[in-house]
Amino acid sequence: MALQINPNVSRLRCSLSDRELPGPLFSLPVGLCRCCPAPGRPVVVEYDPEKVRAELRGTPLAERKVVGMWRYAPLLPVLGVPEDYAADVGGTPTVRHDRLSRELGVDVFLKNEGTGPSGSFKDRGLAVGVALGRACGAKRFCLPTQGSAGVAACLFSARLGMPGCLVWMPDGFQGSIYHRACEFFGGEVRFAGPNIAAAGRAMREQLRDELSSGEYVDISTFFEPGRLEGKKTMGLEIAEQFAGRPLPDLIVYPTGGGTGLVGIWKAFAELSDLVLLDPAHTRLPRMVAVQSANCAPVVEAFHSGLEQVMPVTSRGTVADGLDVPAAIMGHGILRVLRASHGTAVAVSEEAIESAFAQYGEAGVPAGYESAATLAGLLALRESGEVTDGARVLLLNTGSQLIPLSKA
Numbered sequence: 001m002a003l004q005i006n007p008n009v010s011r012l013r014c015s016l017s018d019r020e021l022p023g024p025l026f027s028l029p030v031g032l033c034r035c036c037p038a039p040g041r042p043v044v045v046e047y048d049p050e051k052v053r054a055e056l057r058g059t060p061l062a063e064r065k066v067v068g069m070w071r072y073a074p075l076l077p078v079l080g081v082p083e084d085y086a087a088d089v090g091g092t093p094t095v096r097h098d099r100l101s102r103e104l105g106v107d108v109f110l111k112n113e114g115t116g117p118s119g120s121f122k123d124r125g126l127a128v129g130v131a132l133g134r135a136c137g138a139k140r141f142c143l144p145t146q147g148s149a150g151v152a153a154c155l156f157s158a159r160l161g162m163p164g165c166l167v168w169m170p171d172g173f174q175g176s177i178y179h180r181a182c183e184f185f186g187g188e189v190r191f192a193g194p195n196i197a198a199a200g201r202a203m204r205e206q207l208r209d210e211l212s213s214g215e216y217v218d219i220s221t222f223f224e225p226g227r228l229e230g231k232k233t234m235g236l237e238i239a240e241q242f243a244g245r246p247l248p249d250l251i252v253y254p255t256g257g258g259t260g261l262v263g264i265w266k267a268f269a270e271l272s273d274l275v276l277l278d279p280a281h282t283r284l285p286r287m288v289a290v291q292s293a294n295c296a297p298v299v300e301a302f303h304s305g306l307e308q309v310m311p312v313t314s315r316g317t318v319a320d321g322l323d324v325p326a327a328i329m330g331h332g333i334l335r336v337l338r339a340s341h342g343t344a345v346a347v348s349e350e351a352i353e354s355a356f357a358q359y360g361e362a363g364v365p366a367g368y369e370s371a372a373t374l375a376g377l378l379a380l381r382e383s384g385e386v387t388d389g390a391r392v393l394l395l396n397t398g399s400q401l402i403p404l405s406k407a
């Protein structure tokens, strides 16, 4: 079967105004909305619940034999990926960690995502983003990255036999594991500025003609709707893995662009609409965003009561994935934090390093961004915001091998 748009998709809407996108859906690669001031805001996919329900009545999720993340095909926007395209993506266990639970006085559940083919949870979003863009006619992708998303974009471009992805990284990443991994998977790498925001500006300036002609498609965080749909599968999995028992009280998430945080919440919303969440356990988790105190635009906006996230000047962080000074989906992240009665917490570089060491001692394979989530939970325990016996899920987004590969 060739790549095709899922007929269960009912419409595309702007994440800020909720307005439906006009025109034939997916006739070209989908970028940002046109209803908000330039450059526009992220576009979100919606599904026809009747069609999804009918499909799931035929084969319930629990009986679907597909290996990898396309077992959630009824709720993904693109179908027909080759069998080996994403068989090794997703399906990560969510397990209560006994030692950390004892040490912290709460039930700590870990979802370790560092086992994906590119070594991070970015695989989920880029697997869908690349396939969806390709189904809409994209010939080549480009994106700025803090590292891991670039690697995943190159890997999935290679898996579809597309020309190598064009990746823009911060200057300091020359010769890094990200640089070498992108080239390993056929990508072409350029460097600009201190972080993803600067790299993105340089990319859009230098590729203006290719982007406006459609020759290249920008697959940056939230600049197309597929990556959100891929990240959503983490939430679909969590709901399945907690079937028959209450969902966690809190989900703590290391927040750069925030795709996973918004995606997990979208999964819960879709499952609620489909009446697929266990009716005995419908209380949804409080969502918690963790950032480095050196780059904390979401934390600042949340505690200032804002509805948008204002860009900050990053002071740099060891957690590469958190060095994201602006969030184009900031409004969506803040809505999720507030709708879930969650919160946002900033942690110091020292706290991240210390939590990384604590993970190592406990045998947990996780990188600095994940260590930040543990540091965030420790901070919330200290402040009393998370009480004894709470059930807390920490998203571990990437492998310890990345920080350990650095000199």
Ligand SMILES: [Zn+2]
Pocket (backbone or CB within 6 Å): 014, 015, 016, 017, 033, 034, 035, 036, 040, 041
């Ligand atoms: Zn809009």
